[in-house]
Amino acid sequence: MIPTITAFESSPDRGRGLARDMRVRWALEEVGQPYDVRLLSFAELKQPAHRKLQPFGQIPTYEEDDLVLFESGAILLHLGERHGVLLPKDANARLRAISWMFAALNTIEPPVFERSMMQVLERKEPWFEARSAMVDQRVRQRFGELVQHLGDADWLDGEFSAGDLMMVTVLMRADALGFVEEFPALAAYLARGKARPAFQRAFEAQASVFQLAQAR
Numbered sequence: 001m002i003p004t005i006t007a008f009e010s011s012p013d014r015g016r017g018l019a020r021d022m023r024v025r026w027a028l029e030e031v032g033q034p035y036d037v038r039l040l041s042f043a044e045l046k047q048p049a050h051r052k053l054q055p056f057g058q059i060p061t062y063e064e065d066d067l068v069l070f071e072s073g074a075i076l077l078h079l080g081e082r083h084g085v086l087l088p089k090d091a092n093a094r095l096r097a098i099s100w101m102f103a104a105l106n107t108i109e110p111p112v113f114e115r116s117m118m119q120v121l122e123r124k125e126p127w128f129e130a131r132s133a134m135v136d137q138r139v140r141q142r143f144g145e146l147v148q149h150l151g152d153a154d155w156l157d158g159e160f161s162a163g164d165l166m167m168v169t170v171l172m173r174a175d176a177l178g179f180v181e182e183f184p185a186l187a188a189y190l191a192r193g194k195a196r197p198a199f200q201r202a203f204e205a206q207a208s209v210f211q212l213a214q215a216r
């Protein structure tokens, strides 16, 4: 049975691939695994039926036979383990790729996420200017450190891995905020990720869902 993921019926990212089903779609395309998508409204996300799969009422989830997973990082780890692509065969290299998945989610994404939520929720607050300057600084510090690590390499640690896939999707969100253009090396890294045929198939698939919803 082919796996089923969940995604927004009409994504607030308006088809820009910023919602986290994009990571799972991209990984499924990289490993060559066909998949079905169950599209959910915001109301359906919060219903008990979905919360049984995803306790926080969010997307994506991943169902495959009797396996039900949530958390995009866990889903990518499963796909990497299951398909022998996205995670290196060498044991130490595989663990380093997993480190980079965690780094993307737990070191780079938090300030990026914080800044993107500020843009949506705090723009009119009296503290916005001062606090956004602080959070901007945190994003720029992490991006500078990422540039240092990357050097002139194509990917974070040898071959393209799930760590790069996760990092590229985090940088997409930062790019939407204008941070990536300040770091040419990260802009080039992001472009390399987006140039991958698997990325483009995943991007088109999620964008077509939004376009279809708009046409209704």
Ligand SMILES: N[C@@H](CCC(=O)N[C@@H](CSCc1ccc([N+](=O)[O-])cc1)C(=O)NCC(=O)O)C(=O)O
Pocket (backbone or CB within 6 Å): 011, 012, 013, 014, 018, 019, 020, 021, 045, 057, 058, 059, 060, 070, 071, 072, 073
């Ligand atoms: N840690 C979880 C986080 C999942 C998550 O944040 N899901 C969001 C969508 S992706 C996050 C997201 C949302 C919107 C944009 N955007 O650009 O508009 C980008 C990313 C969701 O379901 N939100 C609905 C809710 O919480 O009620 C994971 O990685 O799977």
